Amino acid sequence: MSDGLSSDLEDTLQQHRRGSDTAGTLVVSDDETYVGDTLTFNGRNLPANERYELQWQTTDGRWGVLEANEVVGAQYHPRTETIATVRTDGNGAFDETWTVEQDYGGSHRVEVVETDGTTVASASVTILPHFELGNTTAQLGEFFTITGYGIGPNVVTNNYQVAWDNGNMGFMTGVMNRGTATARIRAVGPPGKHVLQVWRNYRGVPYLQNNTQSPYGPVAGGRQSQWTVEVTEPDAEPRTAWLDDRLDENPISIHYPDVDTDGSDAELSITPSSGQPGTTAFISGEQFPPNEEVDLIWYRHEGHRVKGIPITPEPIPDRLPTVTTDDEGTFQTEITIPASEGSTRPITAAVDGEEIAITGFMMQPSIETFSPTSGPVGTTIEIELSGVGWPIYENAPYFLYDNKPLGYVCGLSDDDGGGIVRLELPATGQPGWHFIDAYPCIFEMQEDEPDFELRPHLSYLDNHPVRPMPAYHMAFKIEE
Structure with a gap:
């Protein structure tokens, strides 16, 4: 010192x-x-x-x-x-x-x-953020790919909107993947020239003075953020109903019911661990009591957040079989995954009324019905979806018709609807093919800014919360 x-x-x-x-x-x-x-x-x-x-x-x-x-x-x-x-x-x-x-x-x-x-x-x-267009030509019904780099994290610069022919489709964000985001934009008709543009605004809708009077400067710091693209006639008729490829997933254990299995050595498993309704799966058990009946119990999540009814896992009887263990206390049974709400579907095993083991299946969405696939203007198109999840980030697919926002559906109710979402839409437009896409959205978010709520999340492929949610894609042909 x-x-x-x-x-x-x-x-x-x-x-x-x-x-x-x-x-x-x-x-x-x-x-x-x-x-x-x-x-x-x-x-x-x-x-x-x-x-x-x-x-x-x-x-x-x-x-x-x-x-x-x-x-x-x-x-x-x-x-x-x-x-x-x-x-x-x-x-x-x-x-x-x-x-x-x-x-x-x-x-x-x-x-x-x-x-x-x-x-x-x-x-x-x-x-500076910038955006690149992967292709300037696409067949009707296919996709243009936009990739954004250097997005966010500033509240103003982590929410970019994509417009097709001056119509706001939804948003891109780079919350994950170090500011990089990908969006696939449907090539809708009529065939010919169209305009794709990227805007910026923390409120979730384009601020139209971005490139002329914004205090934050142009959208991409001077690089291109508007493209003229060309939609061409398709070589073959578009697919009428399909989803993006789904990944192998595992259930989320925090969504299991509160079952006390500490005093049991029994183990329960399911293969595969994810899939759509109708998937064939095998449930296996080990270290159960020998030569005993085991009740397999399927759970769904019931409740209604808008009505203030808490969402909790509840057992549904008779959906799964009762099995008997062998001399070694093991079993294996084949089941068909029932239609139900999406996300984690808990499965428990009970002996003498006591649940002693638990596993789960990650339910993925499916298009159950899309009908008809053609007709005149005004035709009622019936759509049924299953496996729409109950968590906030997968609960409300947002529908676009020819890249124009239409509205959302909800995947959960307080009644036993079997996990099916039903809606009807009128067919509109000129003769030819028209396209319906439903993108994941974030139904509700605790933070107010930027505003990601109730808007199509176009960068869902690499930036959606928690799970890699697929989008739904459909096509309808207007006939004269």
Whole structure:
């Protein structure tokens, strides 16, 4: 201790002295950049022949979700990455080039850091968002693909809207995947030239002064955000009813009922662990009492959040069989997955009325009915969907007709409807093919901004909360 200073304060002063002795200069070739561009970092006025790390200050993003059900909102936390290791020359200088990796837009601090963690020089770089169109031509009923880079996390810049022929289709966001998002836009008719455009606004609808008078500058910092595309006649008739490819999934155990299995060694499993209604599955049991009847019990989630009825897993009798274990206390039985609400469907095994083991099946959505597939204007199209989930982020598929927003459906009620969502739509438009798409949406979110609620989530493929939800796709032909 010197001059009556505490040891902690003396250490702090020494650090400042060391910092002033070794403080250097870092200059970046561009103050503003895009993902995929190359930057040059010029370090100067540093000690000669020393090793340093170039550290990139950024964030990680995810959806805040409570109990795998209620969406809080987009959540971000700091992240630091070492993007290069450099060594100064005899003059205390270095030059390093780096290609900007996929990351969130906004300002990023770059630091030159010693081996002991001391920062000796720094600079800032701003990543601007931009969008790329994968194809400018698509057959009627196929898709155009838009990929956004450098999205968010700022509340203004993590919600971009896509318009087709000046109609607002829905939003893209880069909450996950480090600011990168993908949207597939249906090529709807008539064949010929159409316009795709990306807008920006935290309220979830396009702010039409984006590119003329916005305080945040143009949508993509000067890069293209509007494209003229061409829809061509199809080589074959479009598919009339299908879903995106589904992934193999596992049930979410937090959605199981509260069953006390601590005193039991019994194990219950199901193969496969996910699929649509009608899937053939095998339920297996081990370490059950030998030569005993086992009741298999199917659960659905009942309740109604709008009516204030809590949503809870409730047993449904007679959906699954009763089986008998063998001398080793094992069994296996084949079942057909019944139609029911989507998401986790708990299954328990009971002996003498006591549930002693539990597993679950991840129910995925299905188009049960789409009929008819052609007819004159005004024809009533009947649609039945099953496997629409009860959690917030999968409860309300949002329908578009020829890329125009129509409305949403709800996948849960307080009666035993068998998990089937039914709706009727009138066929409209000129003679030829017309397209109905239902995208996942976030029905409700605790945070108000940006406004992601009750809008088609076009970047659901790589940015939807919790589960990789598919979209529904349908086609109807208007006949004269």
